[in-house]
Amino acid sequence: MNGxxxxxxxxxxxxxxxxxxxxxxxxxxxxxxxxxxxxxxAFAAISIDPISMEQLEAQLALFGVELDAWxxxxxxxxxxxxxxxxxxxxxxxxxxxxxxxxxxGTMPFLMLSPLTRWQLLAGKLSGAMxxxxxxxxxxxxxxxxxxxxxxxxxxxxARMGGSLSWWIAFLVGGPAAxxxxxxxxxxxxxxxxxxxxxxxxxNFFVFILGTGSxxxxxxxxxxxxxxxxxxxxxxxxxxLVGLTIGARLISRDVPPT
Amino acid sequence: xxxxxxxxxxxxxKTDPLVTLQDAxxxxxxxxxxxxxxxxxxxxxxxxxxxxxxxxxxTLLLLxxxxxxxxxxxxxxxxxxAHELALTSAGKVGLVTARPGLYPLLTGRENLQxxxxxxxxxxxxxERKAAPLLEALALGEGLDRRVGTWSTGMQQKLSxxxxxLLSPExxxxxxxxxxxxxxxxxxxxxxxxxxxxxxxxxxLVTHDLAAAESICDRVLLLEGTIxxxxxxAERRTPPTSRLLEAWREELDGP
Numbered sequence: 001m002n003g004x005x006x007x008x009x010x011x012x013x014x015x016x017x018x019x020x021x022x023x024x025x026x027x028x029x030x031x032x033x034x035x036x037x038x039x040x041x042a043f044a045a046i047s048i049d050p051i052s053m054e055q056l057e058a059q060l061a062l063f064g065v066e067l068d069a070w071x072x073x074x075x076x077x078x079x080x081x082x083x084x085x086x087x088x089x090x091x092x093x094x095x096x097x098x099x100x101x102x103x104x105g106t107m108p109f110l111m112l113s114p115l116t117r118w119q120l121l122a123g124k125l126s127g128a129m130x131x132x133x134x135x136x137x138x139x140x141x142x143x144x145x146x147x148x149x150x151x152x153x154x155x156x157x158a159r160m161g162g163s164l165s166w167w168i169a170f171l172v173g174g175p176a177a178x179x180x181x182x183x184x185x186x187x188x189x190x191x192x193x194x195x196x197x198x199x200x201x202x203n204f205f206v207f208i209l210g211t212g213s214x215x216x217x218x219x220x221x222x223x224x225x226x227x228x229x230x231x232x233x234x235x236x237x238x239x240l241v242g243l244t245i246g247a248r249l250i251s252r253d254v255p256p257t
Numbered sequence: 258x259x260x261x262x263x264x265x266x267x268x269x270x271k272t273d274p275l276v277t278l279q280d281a282x283x284x285x286x287x288x289x290x291x292x293x294x295x296x297x298x299x300x301x302x303x304x305x306x307x308x309x310x311x312x313x314x315x316t317l318l319l320l321x322x323x324x325x326x327x328x329x330x331x332x333x334x335x336x337x338x339a340h341e342l343a344l345t346s347a348g349k350v351g352l353v354t355a356r357p358g359l360y361p362l363l364t365g366r367e368n369l370q371x372x373x374x375x376x377x378x379x380x381x382x383x384e385r386k387a388a389p390l391l392e393a394l395a396l397g398e399g400l401d402r403r404v405g406t407w408s409t410g411m412q413q414k415l416s417x418x419x420x421x422l423l424s425p426e427x428x429x430x431x432x433x434x435x436x437x438x439x440x441x442x443x444x445x446x447x448x449x450x451x452x453x454x455x456x457x458x459x460x461l462v463t464h465d466l467a468a469a470e471s472i473c474d475r476v477l478l479l480e481g482t483i484x485x486x487x488x489x490a491e492r493r494t495p496p497t498s499r500l501l502e503a504w505r506e507e508l509d510g511p
Contacts, residue, residue: 003375010360010371017362017403105356108324109419112352113375 003115004123011097011127022131025089029082029139036078037147043071044152068155075156076218082143083174084214086136088206090178093128094185095202098250099195118247121190125182125243133175141170159221168228169217176235177213181206183239187246274299275335275427275458276321282329283316290316292329293482298427298458303449305473306462312480314462318431321460322350334427348376351420353445355432357412361405365396365415368404373422383422390418394444410441417448428452428459434468439501446472 015022046052057067098120101107110120141161147153148160159166185202192198213235220227274297282292291313298304306314319325320332323339332339335349342349359368373383391397394414404412413433420428430449434442442465450472453459463469469476470489478485 002377006371006374010363010367013367014360014362104360105354105358106360107358108319108322108352108354109358109372110375111324112322112348112350113372114377115375 003113003119004126007115007120007123008126008130011124012130014100015093015127015131021089021093025085025132025135028085028089029135029143032078032081032085033139033143036074037143039074040078040147040150040153044150047152071153072156075153075159076215078147079144079159079218079221080211080214082140082214083169083177083217084210086132086140086174087178087181087213088210089132089135090129090182091185091202091206091210092199093132094125094182095189095198095206096195097124097128097186098190099192099198100189103195116247117250118243121183121186121243121246121250124189125179125186125239128182128186129175129178132178136174136178140174144170159218163221165221165225165228168225168232169221172232173217173220173228173235176232176239177217179239180235180242181209181213183242183246184209187242187249190246190250273336276339276460277333278320278330279333280330281320281327281332283313283320283325284328289481291320291481294330296477296483298460300426300456300458301453302475303453303459303461303473305469305476306460306479307464307466307469307476308479308484314479315431317479318352318429318460318462321427322352322429348423349426351423351425351428353413353416353420353428353430353433355435357404357409357416359404359412359415362403364403365400365407365411368415369419369422372419376423378422386422387418390421394418394448409436410438413437413441413445417445421448421452426457428457430459430461430463432462432464434463434465440505442468443501 046056053067060067060070101110115123144166145161148157148162153160157163161167161170184205185198188201189198192201216231217228220231276296276298278294278296281294283290294317296304306317308314316325320327321334321339323332323334323342326340334342339350359365360371363371369387370380370383373386374380378386391400394417396411396414396418399407399411404415407415417433428449430445433445437445446468449459449461453474461469461473474489476487476489477483478487
């Protein structure tokens with residue numbers, strides 16, 4: 001455990017010392033929160049004026065969309081985008097994790113230490129998850145709970161922080177999905193010969209799986225608690241299996257540099 | 258550590274060679290890099306490995322470190338196979354490579370704490386063990402600056418401190434003086450020779466033939482296999498010169 005924590009700590013320290021990606025992550029969250037926050041705020045302002053509401057409904061009708069369906073779509077998009085961020089960021093951090101040891105020339109020294117390959121991967125995954133998880137808790141939690149109090153979103157309160165199912169998705173499902181994608185990124189980064197290859201393979205699955213997991217989590221909130229728990233458990237099991245397989249795939253042979 | 262391995266390591270006699278290779282070979286896929294390597298390194302001995310680029314010197318060193326599996330023969334270090342030793346991670350082998358292998362965004366102190374911490378050493382133990390080494394290598398100042406801002410020589414010295422921190426019995430140097438200035442090179446060679454004289458078994462891969470002849474007790478000329486072995490009976494000191502002395506006086510202080 002000591003080895004896992006040490007690897008994770010060093011990983012986080014390096015991310016903090018080169019905080020470009022941290023800035024990008026914060027910017028992403030802010031963009032989504034400001035865009036959707038403004039939209040929901042504007043809708044709340046309009047909703048108190050019956051004439052404006054009629055005009056909005058008429059505008060939506062031109063596109064064949066009903067007001068309730070539009071609002072449902074807006075809330076779904078808002079939540080899904082927020083829930084997508086963490087898995088995507090974790091996967092991108094992870095894609096640059098083990099390969100970073102090779103580019104720094106530190107890999108032989110890690111392999112001479114008591115660290116097992118499983119511990120190396122688990123430490124890298126934990127390090128890749130730490131900062132995105134913190135931002136997830138702050139931005140997704142904060143934005144959803146604040147906007148969920150809007151009167152106009154009362155019908156959607158269960159998906160906006162007002163149900164146990166949302167809390168499970170927020171605290172367990174989201175991080176579990178991020179761990180799953182991070183595992184792919186970590187293993188790819190351990191097997192790749194160089195940074196570019198690692199990012200190419202990671203990019204291949206990150207957006208599909210990241211967006212997919214976001215929509216599955218959000219859609220699952222209304223489907224029941226057990227579905228959320230099943231999804232989270234599935235992700236965690238695949239994560240453990242992925243780390244174990246990855247640790248076996250990595251050769252302990254460290255070729256000459 | 259596995260009790261059987263520990264017991265085997267305990268049987269190692271003081272006069273036994275610490276490193277023994279018997280008909281060892283290494284191939285990467287179909288490319289054979291090393292073949293029929295038989296050698297020993299005793300306590301207090303520095304073995305030099307010289308030869309052309311691609312001759313297998315670094316591969317041989319990594320075999321001794323247990324970081325590569327031999328595809329033929331055996332490699333034993335401290336009485337057990339080098340690979341078992343690497344897996345038990347007893348800290349018996351210290352390695353210094355051409356690239357220092359440090360995290361550039363971390364400070365020198367953080368780098369030491371990271372690597373030594375993986376061996377279970379506490380922060381205080383690391384500080385206590387590192388202090389004399391850092392002083393001997395004049396690395397006290399700047400230890401709390403990021404390593405990326407250090408000169409290559411300072412980084413290489415820190416890499417040496419990392420290798421010595423766990424009191425290894427075998428010290429492996431893979432072209433450690435590449436890109437180093439003459440004084441830093443001299444310091445590294447002096448440290449290597451000094452540690453060998455204290456009873457460590459050392460191997461040095463280098464292209465510096467003069468240094469190899471003056472520091473090493475034996476030198477192997479390597480190109481895929483051992484082409485020739487030269488032994489040097491008299492003990493010498495690392496090569497110096499008037500120019501090097503002047504450099505030390507003028508540029509590095511008295």
